[in-house]
Amino acid sequence: MNRLKSTCLVATSLVFVFILSAAGPVQAQDAQTITFNQAVELALSRNVSIQRAENNLDLQSLRVKSARADFLPNLNLSTGVNRNYGLFIDNTTFQQRTTVTDNMSVSASSGVTLFDGFGNISSLRAANSTLESQEHIFERTQQQVVFDVIQNYLNVILAEENIQIQQENVDAQTRQLEQIQEFVNVGTRPVSDLYQQQAAQASAESQLLTAENNFQIAQTQLIQVLQIDPLGDYHFVAPDLENVSLTIQEYNPEVLLRGAFDKRSDLRAQEAGIRAARYGVLSARSGYLPSLSLSGSFSTGWSSSRSDVFSFSDQLDNNRSERVGLSLSIPIFNRLNTMTSVESAQVQYRNAELDLENLQQTVAIEVRQAYLNYLTAVKRLDVTEKQLRAAQQALNVEEERYDVGASTLVELTQARANYVDAASQRAQAVFQFYFQQRLIDYYQGTLDPSQPLFE
Known part of the structure; x- marks a missing residue:
């Protein structure tokens, strides 16, 4: 055995x-060294969600331009040349002839809408409001990506810190194994202690392998967020755990909530969407009102049948025709299309208001949960600091007691396991505390992409 x-x-x-x-x-x-600021820059320039939001912003800008162009008059130019064979009526002489005749015509026309029931105005305002909404969506998408970078970057740092903790445990277990080997050789300790310590060292090495694997997984997830080459070799710069600022902020939940309602880009986007929906209702109602348009045209022509009497320029001058007109259209019945459009726009408007109410509730819950989690993180800082200090002292005592034969290997192994667990809990508490601070910034809508990860 x-x-x-x-x-x-x-x-x-x-x-x-x-x-x-x-x-x-x-x-x-x-390995390519990547700092946090560089990671943010990579994510902002490569992330697909940001690129899609930017494309939607450009697309809406084009729609605003199109809505503005609806106020301008149109202008059309046309010309035609044809050859007639046999009997025909000459367009310039209005006589029947049997011959081969060449004809040319030139015309220009223009029209402008003077009034369309304020439909164009409402459409332009709706387009501008939608553009404003897309701008806020783009801003919030950037904040979301930066927050994802922060979360995954902290996971990498924490995983790397855990590797150091597990490596220190392996080194300590190795030194302990060498010491026990000497005790066994001189007969002061039973050989069972040696076997137990060998098992403890193997367990520590296994935990180190697990920590290294978790580190690789965390790096892979960060690489995915940054959308860089997954086959590349990267080194993400991590700060020393002792240099991480643990300054505790005093937050007021009511102030946090008011700040979120004032600054959250997604709320601003939804409010702009409501304005766009309201203008959409006005645009649909314009179908009930009459429309008035102004139009004008000019035309002239030339025929080879009269070229022996009138020159080309004389024919163009003599055959001129101008027209100017006003057109008034009064809707009487259009198969209920306008009524259906208005009711549909009203439903969209009501849904937009409901979406805002739901989003406000979500924001309030997020801010409340972030605040409570922050309070818990602050308490964990104090608890884990005491836990680590006590575990370190207990380990020192057990090592001294074991050296003089007053303690068993089981007690020493348990003390070392408690210390490793306390060190890991402390590292998690530090990074969780910092993460909760950034989480509050994100839920408040104040997350700054240019802010360094650690001061």
Whole structure:
């Protein structure tokens, strides 16, 4: 049985050494160093959601331009040349002739809408409001991407910090194994302590492998957010845990909520969408009102049948025709199309108002939850600091007691496990505290892409 345990431990160690040796050449390559600010710049320039929001913004700008152009008159030019064979009526002489005749005509026409029931005005205002909404959506999308970068960047840093904690545990377990080996050699400790410590060291190495795997997963997720080459080798710059600012902010939930209602871009976008829907109702109602348009045209022509009497220029001058007219259209009955359009626009307007109410409720819940989570994170800072200090002292005492034979290996192993857990909990508490601060900024709508991750 002991031989089987030893064989398993040796196999585990060989696998561990093989993985480290296989990872060595990869780490030896020159990795691209990426700071947090560089990560934000990459995400803002590459993220598909931002590019799509920017495209929608450009598209709506074109729609505004089109709505403005509806106020301008149109202008059309046309010309035609034809050859007639046989009997025909000459358009310039109005006589029947049987011959081959060439004709040419030139015309120009223009028209402008003078009044359409304020439909054009309402359409332009709706387009401008929708453009404003798209601008706020674009801004909120940028904040969302920056927040995703912060979240995933912190996950990478925390995973890397956990690797250091687990590596320190492996080193400590190795030193402890060497010490126990010496105790066993001189007969002051039973061989069972050696086997137990070998198992503890193998467990520590396994936990280190898990931490390294979690680090790779966190890096992969960040690479996906940044949308950079997944096959590239990257080094994300992480600050020292001791240099992370733990300044506690005093927040008032009512002030936070008012700030969110004033500054959240998605709320501003929804409010602009309501204005656009209201103008959409006015635009639909314009179908009930009469419309008035002004038009004018000019035309002239030339015929080869009269070229022996009038020159080309004389014919163009003599055959001129001008027209100016006003057109008034009064809707009487259009198969209920206008009424249906108005009712449909009113439903869209009511839905937009409901969407705003729902979004306001969501924002209030998000701000409240972020505030409560922040209070919990502040408390965890104090608790984990005490936990880590106590675990460190307990480990020191157990090491001293074990060295003089006053403690068992089980007690020492448990003390070391408690210390490793306390160190991991402390790291998580520090980064969770900082993350909750950024989460409040995000839910308030004040997240600044140019702000560094750590001061």
